[in-house]
Amino acid sequence: MTELTQLSLSDARDGLTKGDFSAVELTQAHIEAMDTHRDLNAYITELPELALERAKEADYNIGQGQAGALEGLPLGIKDLFCTEGILTTAASHILDGFTPPYESTVTANLKAAGAVTLGKTNLDEFAMGSSNESSYYGAAVNPWKKTGDNSNLVPGGSSGGSAAAVAARMCIAATGTDTGGSIRQPASFCGIVGMKPTYGRCSRWGIVAFSSSLDQAGPMTRTVRDSALLLSAMAGHDPKDSTSADLPVPDFEASLTGDIKGLRIGIPSEYRLDELNADVKALWDKGITWLKDAGAEIIDIALPHTKYALPTYYIVAPAEASSNLARYDGVRFGLRVKGDSLDDMYVKTRAAGFGDEVKRRIFIGTYALSAGYYDAYYLKAQKVRQLIYQDFVNVFKGVDAILTPTAPTPAFPFGENSNDPLAMYLNDVFTVPASLAGLPGISVPSGLSSEGLPLGLQLLTKRWDEETLFRVAGVLEEAADFTEHPFEGEG
Amino acid sequence: MSLDDATVRKIATLARIDVADADLAPLAKELSGIMNWIEQLQEVDTDAVEPMSGGTDMTLSWRKDAVSDGGHADKVLTNAPEAHEGFFGVPKVVE
Numbered sequence: 236m237t238e239l240t241q242l243s244l245s246d247a248r249d250g251l252t253k254g255d256f257s258a259v260e261l262t263q264a265h266i267e268a269m270d271t272h273r274d275l276n277a278y279i280t281e282l283p284e285l286a287l288e289r290a291k292e293a294d295y296n297i298g299q300g301q302a303g304a305l306e307g308l309p310l311g312i313k314d315l316f317c318t319e320g321i322l323t324t325a326a327s328h329i330l331d332g333f334t335p336p337y338e339s340t341v342t343a344n345l346k347a348a349g350a351v352t353l354g355k356t357n358l359d360e361f362a363m364g365s366s367n368e369s370s371y372y373g374a375a376v377n378p379w380k381k382t383g384d385n386s387n388l389v390p391g392g393s394s395g396g397s398a399a400a401v402a403a404r405m406c407i408a409a410t411g412t413d414t415g416g417s418i419r420q421p422a423s424f425c426g427i428v429g430m431k432p433t434y435g436r437c438s439r440w441g442i443v444a445f446s447s448s449l450d451q452a453g454p455m456t457r458t459v460r461d462s463a464l465l466l467s468a469m470a471g472h473d474p475k476d477s478t479s480a481d482l483p484v485p486d487f488e489a490s491l492t493g494d495i496k497g498l499r500i501g502i503p504s505e506y507r508l509d510e511l512n513a514d515v516k517a518l519w520d521k522g523i524t525w526l527k528d529a530g531a532e533i534i535d536i537a538l539p540h541t542k543y544a545l546p547t548y549y550i551v552a553p554a555e556a557s558s559n560l561a562r563y564d565g566v567r568f569g570l571r572v573k574g575d576s577l578d579d580m581y582v583k584t585r586a587a588g589f590g591d592e593v594k595r596r597i598f599i600g601t602y603a604l605s606a607g608y609y610d611a612y613y614l615k616a617q618k619v620r621q622l623i624y625q626d627f628v629n630v631f632k633g634v635d636a637i638l639t640p641t642a643p644t645p646a647f648p649f650g651e652n653s654n655d656p657l658a659m660y661l662n663d664v665f666t667v668p669a670s671l672a673g674l675p676g677i678s679v680p681s682g683l684s685s686e687g688l689p690l691g692l693q694l695l696t697k698r699w700d701e702e703t704l705f706r707v708a709g710v711l712e713e714a715a716d717f718t719e720h721p722f723e724g725e726g
Numbered sequence: 727m728s729l730d731d732a733t734v735r736k737i738a739t740l741a742r743i744d745v746a747d748a749d750l751a752p753l754a755k756e757l758s759g760i761m762n763w764i765e766q767l768q769e770v771d772t773d774a775v776e777p778m779s780g781g782t783d784m785t786l787s788w789r790k791d792a793v794s795d796g797g798h799a800d801k802v803l804t805n806a807p808e809a810h811e812g813f814f815g816v817p818k819v820v821e
Binding site: 332333334335336434435448449451474477478479480481540542543546547549550557561564565566567568569570571573574575576577578579580581582583585586589594595597598599601602605611612614615616617618619620621622624656657673698 | 729733734736737738740741742743744745753756757759760761763764766767768770772775776777778779780781782784786787789798801802804805806807808814816817819
């Protein structure tokens with residue numbers, strides 16, 4: 236059944252409709268792949284029985300001619316989405332044993348569309364990290380390796396388990412969340428398509444909160460068409476999230492016209508960093524040529540506040556995180572460490588329950604919000620965030636989309652950046668600006684580095700213009716023709 | 727911007743996270759490194775700039791100030807490390 240794990244979401248959907256195979260067969264094939272590649276640690280919780288039960292229902296629905304948009308399609312769900320009656324960890328010790336009595340809106344939407352959940356995928360603790368190394372459950376491993384070098388590489392983060400699972404064919408597609416690049420960077424590292432929608436497109440309700448003004452759920456898939464298909468099912472207005480947009484969800488798949496003639500593509504000079512990896516630089520130039528050859532007009536643009544995006548992010552996100560993570564106090568859910576008093580119980584529970592990176596961000600955020608420093612840091616960062624957003628607003632008066640690399644390097648070995656927080660933060664240098672501005676972005680696998688590792692190119696458009704984003708991404712995907720597979724002899 | 731041990735102790739207290747005395751100095755050094763890097767924001771002229779407080783410029787939706795759900799005390803308490811008679815249990819706070 237290996238071949239069933241090679242199908243795209245759209246091909247599997249068509250195969251199920253035509254009766255070429257059953258949802259149970261499709262799910263079973265992926266459960267076998269999960270067994271084969273368990274050493275990748277892509278899943279924190281596997282749900283094979285539940286998945287097969289759900290697949291049987293899907294087969295029945297298909298037989299009755301009542302198939303939902305994702306009927307019978309087996310997905311991985313990032314373990315940041317609350318799932319009713321199923322352990323939800325956020326990869327943190329402090330959520331030990333937490334079984335939500337409710338379902339996140341995004342996963343409820345997927346269920347309603349008929350999707351099958353194979354399991355909950357690994358991530359950096361509370362989605363804070365770019366390598367998966369901060370997971371309490373041990374890091375997920377990238378299925379890709381350098382040519383002739385068997386050492387393990389990070390899958391990126393924070394949605395590293397989802398990216399590894401999709402790349403290793405342990406699910407057809409997966410959900411991720413992106414706060415500063417947590418969908419796009421791991422997608423680039425694992426050679427898959429990762430898409431962050433406009434802030435407000437997907438409901439945040441029931442997603443374990445990290446930074447509420449930045450967090451967005453999005454699809455992680457192997458093709459751009461699948462990305463459009465999955466987003467259509469995930470998105471939609473939700474009265475339970477006050478920032479959820481009350482806008483109709485377009486048929487994103489229909490935006491893949493294959494035609495970008497006359498579209499104007501911006502190339503930001505500020506993203507040409509001196510230290511940019513040579514392969515990444517070369518691929519970016521190729522991408523420019525591909526879009527030009529497809530009839531787009533290439534325009535040099537300036538985003539002057541780009542260099543301030545990372546330091547701005549590292550005030551805004553930790554400030555919001557320090558507030559959001561105040562709820563973990565050993566009283567209502569998860570871990571409790573006994574103390575001599577209520578306060579002693581709090582400090583001991585939080586000291587034992589949070590990992591180093593989470594603590595670091597809570598401390599930075601607490602400091603930035605504390606009396607006497609609020610204006611100097613938090614308010615200042617909110618103002619610079621406005622300037623970063625205005626840079627994009629100005630640029631989108633003259634271009635339809637922006638093309639950049641997704642990450643400054645390919646996947647790196649474990650331990651390489653783990654002792655230097657600032658080096659780790661640099662992974663998100665190209666993804667954070669769009670996050671701060673609330674823009675949609677997509678990473679499309681576009682080539683291999685000289686060492687044989689996948690590299691992604693990122694496209695950005697203005698808010699609510701996912702249709703142009705998918706349209707350009709489809710053309711980029713076709714030109715790049717990325718067909719490489721992480722495991723030799725498969726695919 | 728260099729954070730001293732006393733400042734880090736204060737932050738840890740505000741954040742309700744226990745930090746051992748021996749860990750204060752290395753933590754102060756690490757946080758100082760990050761804050762020094764963030765300091766570059768001060769060079770940006772933001773005098774006439776409106777702070778951006780959210781991820782969207784859409785008007786946040788309103789709803790009626792009315793109970794829309796509830797009565798799930800049993801479900802809510804299933805995850806509590808300690809629960810008694812429909813309430814969360816905590817260490818004694820009143821002598």
